[in-house]
Amino acid sequence: MSSPQRLPDGRLIVRHEGRDYQIPKACPHRGAPLADGYVNGPFLRCPWHGATFDVRTGERLRGPACPNLPQPDLFQADLSQSGSSGESER
Numbered sequence: 001m002s003s004p005q006r007l008p009d010g011r012l013i014v015r016h017e018g019r020d021y022q023i024p025k026a027c028p029h030r031g032a033p034l035a036d037g038y039v040n041g042p043f044l045r046c047p048w049h050g051a052t053f054d055v056r057t058g059e060r061l062r063g064p065a066c067p068n069l070p071q072p073d074l075f076q077a078d079l080s081q082s083g084s085s086g087e088s089e090r
């Protein structure tokens, strides 16, 4: 199960199977705000032209030709301030 979380600074965090993935602000195709994208499971679809990425790997699965997302950052430490039950082990 996945749940997206939009932070006040515009970043999107997708939680999937207990891991949090920080999504870049801009789509690598034409720069759409990925915080406005659609999340379905581990997949994120860009709101402008529909490029679809696997948030676990950053791989572009469909849509217009463009680079993959950067390797995802595991983003676990700072979610506690946004009301999530962060899984920080640090």
Ligand code: FES
Residues within 6 Å of the ligand: 027, 028, 029, 030, 031, 032, 046, 047, 048, 049, 050, 051, 063, 064
């Ligand atoms: S800007 Fe994201 S698919 Fe075009």
